[in-house]
Amino acid sequence: MDEARRLHYLAAMGIEVWQPRVAGESAAATVPAPEPKSALEPAPLLADQDAEPAPQPALTAQPTTGATGAQAALQAIARASLARKTQAAVPAATSHSAPAAAAAAATAATDEQRQITGMDWDTLAACVAECRRCPLCETRTKTVFGTGDRHAELLFVGEGPGQDEDQQGEPFVGRAGQLLNKMLAAIGLAREQVYIANIVKCRPPRNRNPAPEEASACRPYLERQIALLEPKLIVSLGAVSANNLLGNSEAVGRMRGKHHHYQPGDGAEPIPLLVTYHPSYYLRSPAEKAKGWQDLQRIITLLRERR
Numbered sequence: 001m002d003e004a005r006r007l008h009y010l011a012a013m014g015i016e017v018w019q020p021r022v023a024g025e026s027a028a029a030t031v032p033a034p035e036p037k038s039a040l041e042p043a044p045l046l047a048d049q050d051a052e053p054a055p056q057p058a059l060t061a062q063p064t065t066g067a068t069g070a071q072a073a074l075q076a077i078a079r080a081s082l083a084r085k086t087q088a089a090v091p092a093a094t095s096h097s098a099p100a101a102a103a104a105a106a107t108a109a110t111d112e113q114r115q116i117t118g119m120d121w122d123t124l125a126a127c128v129a130e131c132r133r134c135p136l137c138e139t140r141t142k143t144v145f146g147t148g149d150r151h152a153e154l155l156f157v158g159e160g161p162g163q164d165e166d167q168q169g170e171p172f173v174g175r176a177g178q179l180l181n182k183m184l185a186a187i188g189l190a191r192e193q194v195y196i197a198n199i200v201k202c203r204p205p206r207n208r209n210p211a212p213e214e215a216s217a218c219r220p221y222l223e224r225q226i227a228l229l230e231p232k233l234i235v236s237l238g239a240v241s242a243n244n245l246l247g248n249s250e251a252v253g254r255m256r257g258k259h260h261h262y263q264p265g266d267g268a269e270p271i272p273l274l275v276t277y278h279p280s281y282y283l284r285s286p287a288e289k290a291k292g293w294q295d296l297q298r299i300i301t302l303l304r305e306r307r
């Protein structure tokens, strides 16, 4: 998040922001709070969006007394973001400061994780839209939160946004997405009747696979989406999705046709998970589409068993 957006975002939540001391200015500055339409809608930007954020003191954003749950959640995200920036800004020479900064960042990250676990759909979407938890934020055009029915029985999980998704902010809108739509139609489902998400919400450059640390940084968002959705069945589209959700490194060919379960981190009941090829595989290898049809049949069967 650039500095101007961060300040207005915090201001919209009623958070006082402490600025580094500058000659001729008061050390403490309070950002004038604009009139947001709601706690989750940041006010319009007033400053240069390309301005580089200045290093901030750790944990300078103070929670507002009486903040709502959504505001508290967003405040925690802001504090964790500041703590990470502070840790990154600690010079190697000041080694005595590094452990304290690392400890502050770790505490903030734990706080952030706890807050994500308590978010509702809209708060979660707002946090993802502003997320800078991993380097993919530097190259994305739009975050791709997920789309579909938030009460769907069926959750499809891909690996990450491609170029079209990055531009439009919606998963599976390119050629692979169009094929997925046709596959869903083949079993009598519209795209709007299922939920579609990805392992990471920002596009990896050149469509590479997400790095483990990127997937790990983004995982709390998907975990929260799954907890909110409570799907009857998860369908992993491709190896990256399956490997991340099942915690293995197997190839799709070895996982297809077998029973799997996704174990939610909160100890909730395991959710059946079916592994199939990513639609882009069928675009590259049309002769393999029969396997996709077999998997669609299994999806119908598994859903019926869960009803």
Ligand code: SF4
Pocket (backbone or CB within 6 Å): 128, 131, 132, 133, 134, 135, 136, 137, 143, 200, 201, 202, 214, 217, 218
């Ligand atoms: S990929 Fe996920 S963790 Fe990384 S910046 Fe995007 S939303 Fe945040």
